[in-house]
Amino acid sequence: MRYFEDIVVGNRVVGDDRYTLTAEEIKTFAGQWDPMPFHLDEEVARQSPIGGLFASSIHTVAIGVKLSHAIPQEPMAVVAGLGWDEVRFHQPVFAGDTLRVEAEIHSKRESASNPERGICVSRIELFNQRDELAVEYKIASLLLRRGS
Amino acid sequence: MRYFEDIVVGNRVVGDDRYTLTAEEIKTFAGQWDPMPFHLDEEVARQSPIGGLFASSIHTVAIGVKLSHAIPQEPMAVVAGLGWDEVRFHQPVFAGDTLRVEAEIHSKRESASNPERGICVSRIELFNQRDELAVEYKIASLLLRRGS
Numbered sequence: 001m002r003y004f005e006d007i008v009v010g011n012r013v014v015g016d017d018r019y020t021l022t023a024e025e026i027k028t029f030a031g032q033w034d035p036m037p038f039h040l041d042e043e044v045a046r047q048s049p050i051g052g053l054f055a056s057s058i059h060t061v062a063i064g065v066k067l068s069h070a071i072p073q074e075p076m077a078v079v080a081g082l083g084w085d086e087v088r089f090h091q092p093v094f095a096g097d098t099l100r101v102e103a104e105i106h107s108k109r110e111s112a113s114n115p116e117r118g119i120c121v122s123r124i125e126l127f128n129q130r131d132e133l134a135v136e137y138k139i140a141s142l143l144l145r146r147g148s
Numbered sequence: 149m150r151y152f153e154d155i156v157v158g159n160r161v162v163g164d165d166r167y168t169l170t171a172e173e174i175k176t177f178a179g180q181w182d183p184m185p186f187h188l189d190e191e192v193a194r195q196s197p198i199g200g201l202f203a204s205s206i207h208t209v210a211i212g213v214k215l216s217h218a219i220p221q222e223p224m225a226v227v228a229g230l231g232w233d234e235v236r237f238h239q240p241v242f243a244g245d246t247l248r249v250e251a252e253i254h255s256k257r258e259s260a261s262n263p264e265r266g267i268c269v270s271r272i273e274l275f276n277q278r279d280e281l282a283v284e285y286k287i288a289s290l291l292l293r294r295g296s
Contacts (some may be wrong), residue, residue, distance in 0.1 A: 032210075032214070033210040033211075033213055033214050034210075034213045034214070034217065035217060036217075036226065048227070049227045049228075049292075050227070050228060054228075056213075057229040057232075058206070058209060058210050058213050061206060061209075062180075062181040062182075062206050062210070063181075065181055065182045065204075065206050066180070066181050066182070069182065069183060069184075078184065079196070079197045079198070080197075080198060080202075080237065080240065081205040081237055082236070082237060083234070083235050083236040083237060084205075084232065084235040084285075085233060085234060085235070086231070086233065087231050087232040087233070087235065088230070088231040089228065089229055089230060089231060092228065137232075144197075
Protein backbone atom coordinates (compact mmCIF):
# COMPACT_ATOMS: atom_id res chain seq x y z
CA MET A 1 0.00 0.00 0.00
CA ARG A 2 1.33 3.46 -0.90
CA TYR A 3 0.70 6.04 1.81
CA PHE A 4 1.02 9.81 1.50
CA GLU A 5 4.73 9.67 2.35
CA ASP A 6 5.38 7.22 -0.51
CA ILE A 7 3.92 9.39 -3.27
CA VAL A 8 6.57 10.92 -5.53
CA VAL A 9 5.62 14.10 -7.38
CA GLY A 10 6.39 13.79 -11.08
CA ASN A 11 6.11 10.02 -11.10
CA ARG A 12 4.45 9.00 -14.38
CA VAL A 13 2.84 5.70 -15.26
CA VAL A 14 1.49 4.41 -18.56
CA GLY A 15 -1.48 2.07 -18.51
CA ASP A 16 -1.34 -1.14 -20.53
CA ASP A 17 -5.09 -1.56 -20.86
CA ARG A 18 -7.09 -0.42 -23.85
CA TYR A 19 -10.81 0.37 -23.91
CA THR A 20 -12.69 0.29 -27.20
CA LEU A 21 -16.07 2.01 -27.26
CA THR A 22 -18.92 0.52 -29.24
CA ALA A 23 -21.92 2.47 -30.53
CA GLU A 24 -24.11 0.22 -28.42
CA GLU A 25 -22.27 1.07 -25.20
CA ILE A 26 -22.26 4.82 -26.00
CA LYS A 27 -26.03 4.72 -26.47
CA THR A 28 -26.72 2.57 -23.40
CA PHE A 29 -24.59 4.72 -21.06
CA ALA A 30 -26.02 7.97 -22.44
CA GLY A 31 -29.56 6.62 -22.24
CA GLN A 32 -29.07 6.05 -18.54
CA TRP A 33 -27.10 9.18 -17.56
CA ASP A 34 -26.81 11.78 -20.33
CA PRO A 35 -29.62 11.34 -22.85
CA MET A 36 -28.58 13.92 -25.44
CA PRO A 37 -29.80 13.04 -28.97
CA PHE A 38 -26.25 13.06 -30.42
CA HIS A 39 -25.20 10.34 -27.93
CA LEU A 40 -28.26 8.21 -28.67
CA ASP A 41 -28.92 8.29 -32.40
CA GLU A 42 -26.32 7.79 -35.16
CA GLU A 43 -28.33 9.78 -37.71
CA VAL A 44 -28.80 12.79 -35.42
CA ALA A 45 -25.08 12.61 -34.54
CA ARG A 46 -24.06 12.48 -38.21
CA GLN A 47 -25.99 15.68 -38.86
CA SER A 48 -24.63 17.40 -35.73
CA PRO A 49 -21.57 19.67 -35.76
CA ILE A 50 -19.48 16.79 -34.34
CA GLY A 51 -20.44 14.61 -37.31
CA GLY A 52 -20.78 11.18 -35.72
CA LEU A 53 -21.92 9.24 -32.67
CA PHE A 54 -19.65 10.19 -29.78
CA ALA A 55 -19.54 9.30 -26.10
CA SER A 56 -20.98 11.38 -23.29
CA SER A 57 -18.36 13.37 -21.36
CA ILE A 58 -19.19 11.55 -18.15
CA HIS A 59 -18.78 8.23 -19.95
CA THR A 60 -15.24 9.11 -21.05
CA VAL A 61 -14.25 10.15 -17.52
CA ALA A 62 -15.70 6.87 -16.18
CA ILE A 63 -13.44 5.05 -18.66
CA GLY A 64 -10.52 7.15 -17.38
CA VAL A 65 -11.28 6.10 -13.80
CA LYS A 66 -11.54 2.45 -14.85
CA LEU A 67 -8.31 2.48 -16.85
CA SER A 68 -6.49 4.31 -14.03
CA HIS A 69 -7.39 1.57 -11.57
CA ALA A 70 -6.02 -1.04 -13.96
CA ILE A 71 -2.53 0.50 -14.07
CA PRO A 72 -0.26 -2.14 -12.54
CA GLN A 73 1.08 -0.37 -9.47
CA GLU A 74 0.80 -0.64 -5.72
CA PRO A 75 -2.57 0.81 -4.64
CA MET A 76 -2.75 4.15 -2.85
CA ALA A 77 -4.25 4.40 0.65
CA VAL A 78 -7.14 6.52 -0.61
CA VAL A 79 -9.74 7.61 1.96
CA ALA A 80 -11.96 9.45 -0.52
CA GLY A 81 -11.94 11.52 -3.68
CA LEU A 82 -11.98 15.25 -2.93
CA GLY A 83 -12.47 16.74 -6.34
CA TRP A 84 -11.54 17.10 -9.96
CA ASP A 85 -10.18 20.16 -11.72
CA GLU A 86 -9.56 21.24 -15.27
CA VAL A 87 -11.49 18.37 -16.79
CA ARG A 88 -11.12 18.96 -20.52
CA PHE A 89 -12.68 17.21 -23.48
CA HIS A 90 -10.24 17.91 -26.30
CA GLN A 91 -11.44 15.40 -28.86
CA PRO A 92 -14.78 13.67 -29.28
CA VAL A 93 -14.56 9.96 -28.50
CA PHE A 94 -16.37 8.22 -31.34
CA ALA A 95 -17.80 4.73 -31.57
CA GLY A 96 -14.87 2.48 -32.47
CA ASP A 97 -12.25 4.65 -30.77
CA THR A 98 -9.81 2.96 -28.40
CA LEU A 99 -8.64 4.80 -25.28
CA ARG A 100 -5.59 4.32 -23.07
CA VAL A 101 -4.46 6.21 -19.99
CA GLU A 102 -1.35 7.90 -18.62
CA ALA A 103 -1.18 9.26 -15.07
CA GLU A 104 1.27 11.58 -13.37
CA ILE A 105 1.54 12.73 -9.76
CA HIS A 106 1.01 16.46 -10.13
CA SER A 107 1.43 17.60 -6.52
CA LYS A 108 0.93 16.62 -2.90
CA ARG A 109 0.39 18.45 0.36
CA GLU A 110 -0.32 17.72 3.99
CA SER A 111 -3.91 18.13 5.13
CA ALA A 112 -4.36 21.43 6.97
CA SER A 113 -7.17 20.02 9.11
CA ASN A 114 -5.98 16.47 9.85
CA PRO A 115 -2.34 15.53 10.55
CA GLU A 116 -3.16 11.88 9.77
CA ARG A 117 -4.13 12.65 6.17
CA GLY A 118 -2.50 14.06 3.06
CA ILE A 119 -3.80 15.24 -0.29
CA CYS A 120 -2.42 13.99 -3.59
CA VAL A 121 -3.29 15.45 -7.00
CA SER A 122 -2.88 13.23 -10.06
CA ARG A 123 -3.11 14.35 -13.66
CA ILE A 124 -4.89 11.79 -15.85
CA GLU A 125 -4.66 11.82 -19.65
CA LEU A 126 -6.73 9.70 -22.00
CA PHE A 127 -5.36 9.20 -25.50
CA ASN A 128 -7.15 7.73 -28.49
CA GLN A 129 -5.73 5.22 -30.99
CA ARG A 130 -4.12 8.09 -32.96
CA ASP A 131 -2.30 9.19 -29.77
CA GLU A 132 -4.38 12.36 -29.67
CA LEU A 133 -5.14 13.66 -26.18
CA ALA A 134 -8.91 13.19 -25.95
CA VAL A 135 -9.65 13.85 -22.27
CA GLU A 136 -7.59 15.10 -19.34
CA TYR A 137 -8.33 15.94 -15.73
CA LYS A 138 -6.71 16.44 -12.36
CA ILE A 139 -8.04 14.39 -9.48
CA ALA A 140 -7.43 15.19 -5.81
CA SER A 141 -7.53 12.32 -3.33
CA LEU A 142 -7.35 12.21 0.44
CA LEU A 143 -4.71 9.66 1.51
CA LEU A 144 -3.78 8.07 4.80
CA ARG A 145 -0.35 8.83 6.22
CA ARG A 146 1.92 6.03 7.40
CA GLY A 147 1.08 4.84 10.90
CA SER A 148 -2.22 6.77 11.00
CA MET B 149 -34.44 25.79 -28.19
CA ARG B 150 -32.27 28.20 -26.19
CA TYR B 151 -29.32 29.53 -28.16
CA PHE B 152 -26.28 31.37 -26.77
CA GLU B 153 -28.10 34.72 -27.02
CA ASP B 154 -30.98 33.41 -24.88
CA ILE B 155 -28.85 32.38 -21.91
CA VAL B 156 -29.23 34.72 -18.91
CA VAL B 157 -26.32 34.79 -16.46
CA GLY B 158 -27.56 34.30 -12.89
CA ASN B 159 -30.66 32.40 -13.95
CA ARG B 160 -31.24 29.65 -11.38
CA VAL B 161 -33.42 26.58 -11.71
CA VAL B 162 -34.40 23.95 -9.15
CA GLY B 163 -34.95 20.39 -10.32
CA ASP B 164 -38.09 18.56 -9.25
CA ASP B 165 -36.65 15.07 -9.65
CA ARG B 166 -35.16 13.05 -6.81
CA TYR B 167 -32.68 10.20 -7.14
CA THR B 168 -32.35 7.66 -4.34
CA LEU B 169 -29.23 5.51 -4.35
CA THR B 170 -29.43 1.87 -3.36
CA ALA B 171 -26.50 -0.18 -2.08
CA GLU B 172 -26.99 -2.48 -5.06
CA GLU B 173 -26.65 0.36 -7.57
CA ILE B 174 -23.57 1.79 -5.79
CA LYS B 175 -21.87 -1.61 -5.99
CA THR B 176 -22.89 -2.29 -9.59
CA PHE B 177 -21.72 1.09 -10.87
CA ALA B 178 -18.47 0.92 -8.90
CA GLY B 179 -17.84 -2.63 -10.05
CA GLN B 180 -17.97 -1.46 -13.64
CA TRP B 181 -16.12 1.87 -13.40
CA ASP B 182 -14.48 2.50 -10.01
CA PRO B 183 -13.87 -0.78 -8.20
CA MET B 184 -12.58 0.53 -4.87
CA PRO B 185 -13.30 -1.84 -1.96
CA PHE B 186 -15.26 0.79 -0.01
CA HIS B 187 -17.71 1.18 -2.93
CA LEU B 188 -18.15 -2.59 -3.29
CA ASP B 189 -18.38 -4.13 0.16
CA GLU B 190 -20.52 -2.87 3.06
CA GLU B 191 -18.24 -4.41 5.68
CA VAL B 192 -15.07 -2.84 4.25
CA ALA B 193 -16.91 0.48 3.96
CA ARG B 194 -18.11 0.30 7.57
CA GLN B 195 -14.52 -0.11 8.75
CA SER B 196 -13.21 2.66 6.47
CA PRO B 197 -12.79 6.28 7.64
CA ILE B 198 -16.04 7.18 5.82
CA GLY B 199 -17.93 4.59 7.88
CA GLY B 200 -20.45 3.22 5.40
CA LEU B 201 -21.04 2.22 1.79
CA PHE B 202 -20.87 5.37 -0.32
CA ALA B 203 -21.10 6.07 -4.04
CA SER B 204 -18.15 6.51 -6.37
CA SER B 205 -17.43 10.16 -7.24
CA ILE B 206 -18.06 9.52 -10.92
CA HIS B 207 -21.39 7.92 -10.05
CA THR B 208 -22.56 11.04 -8.17
CA VAL B 209 -21.58 13.30 -11.09
CA ALA B 210 -23.46 10.98 -13.48
CA ILE B 211 -26.53 11.43 -11.27
CA GLY B 212 -25.96 15.21 -11.43
CA VAL B 213 -25.91 15.06 -15.23
CA LYS B 214 -29.08 12.95 -15.29
CA LEU B 215 -30.96 15.20 -12.86
CA SER B 216 -29.83 18.32 -14.74
CA HIS B 217 -31.32 17.01 -17.97
CA ALA B 218 -34.64 16.38 -16.19
CA ILE B 219 -35.04 20.01 -15.11
CA PRO B 220 -38.16 21.19 -16.90
CA GLN B 221 -36.82 23.98 -19.12
CA GLU B 222 -36.31 24.62 -22.81
CA PRO B 223 -33.24 22.68 -23.98
CA MET B 224 -29.99 24.48 -24.80
CA ALA B 225 -28.49 24.24 -28.30
CA VAL B 226 -25.44 22.37 -26.98
CA VAL B 227 -22.82 21.33 -29.54
CA ALA B 228 -20.56 19.55 -27.05
CA GLY B 229 -19.30 19.62 -23.49
CA LEU B 230 -15.97 21.44 -23.19
CA GLY B 231 -15.00 20.76 -19.63
CA TRP B 232 -15.76 20.74 -15.94
CA ASP B 233 -14.09 22.76 -13.23
CA GLU B 234 -14.03 22.80 -9.46
CA VAL B 235 -15.79 19.47 -9.11
CA ARG B 236 -16.06 19.04 -5.33
CA PHE B 237 -17.27 16.13 -3.25
CA HIS B 238 -18.33 17.77 0.00
CA GLN B 239 -20.31 14.93 1.56
CA PRO B 240 -20.20 11.20 0.94
CA VAL B 241 -23.36 9.98 -0.78
CA PHE B 242 -24.43 6.88 1.15
CA ALA B 243 -26.76 4.07 0.18
CA GLY B 244 -30.27 5.32 0.90
CA ASP B 245 -29.42 8.99 0.30
CA THR B 246 -31.69 10.97 -2.01
CA LEU B 247 -30.18 13.63 -4.29
CA ARG B 248 -31.74 16.63 -6.03
CA VAL B 249 -30.16 19.27 -8.26
CA GLU B 250 -30.03 23.04 -8.60
CA ALA B 251 -28.36 24.75 -11.56
CA GLU B 252 -27.31 28.32 -12.15
CA ILE B 253 -25.88 30.06 -15.21
CA HIS B 254 -22.47 31.14 -13.92
CA SER B 255 -21.13 32.98 -16.99
CA LYS B 256 -21.13 33.08 -20.78
CA ARG B 257 -18.77 34.31 -23.45
CA GLU B 258 -18.46 34.37 -27.22
CA SER B 259 -16.17 31.78 -28.76
CA ALA B 260 -12.82 33.36 -29.66
CA SER B 261 -12.30 30.92 -32.53
CA ASN B 262 -15.80 30.58 -34.02
CA PRO B 263 -18.29 33.47 -34.34
CA GLU B 264 -21.13 30.94 -34.74
CA ARG B 265 -20.58 29.48 -31.26
CA GLY B 266 -20.66 30.66 -27.68
CA ILE B 267 -19.56 29.15 -24.39
CA CYS B 268 -21.85 28.89 -21.38
CA VAL B 269 -20.72 27.87 -17.87
CA SER B 270 -23.32 26.40 -15.50
CA ARG B 271 -22.83 25.72 -11.82
CA ILE B 272 -24.50 22.49 -10.72
CA GLU B 273 -25.21 21.68 -7.09
CA LEU B 274 -26.39 18.33 -5.75
CA PHE B 275 -28.07 18.32 -2.35
CA ASN B 276 -28.94 15.33 -0.20
CA GLN B 277 -32.18 14.76 1.72
CA ARG B 278 -30.83 16.86 4.63
CA ASP B 279 -30.27 19.77 2.18
CA GLU B 280 -26.51 19.41 2.62
CA LEU B 281 -24.46 20.29 -0.45
CA ALA B 282 -22.98 16.91 -1.42
CA VAL B 283 -21.45 17.57 -4.85
CA GLU B 284 -20.92 20.69 -6.94
CA TYR B 285 -19.25 21.41 -10.26
CA LYS B 286 -19.07 23.91 -13.08
CA ILE B 287 -19.70 22.66 -16.57
CA ALA B 288 -18.73 24.53 -19.74
CA SER B 289 -20.74 23.85 -22.88
CA LEU B 290 -20.31 24.97 -26.47
CA LEU B 291 -23.60 26.40 -27.76
CA LEU B 292 -24.89 27.40 -31.17
CA ARG B 293 -25.69 31.06 -31.74
CA ARG B 294 -28.99 32.09 -33.26
CA GLY B 295 -29.00 31.80 -37.04
CA SER B 296 -25.72 29.85 -37.16
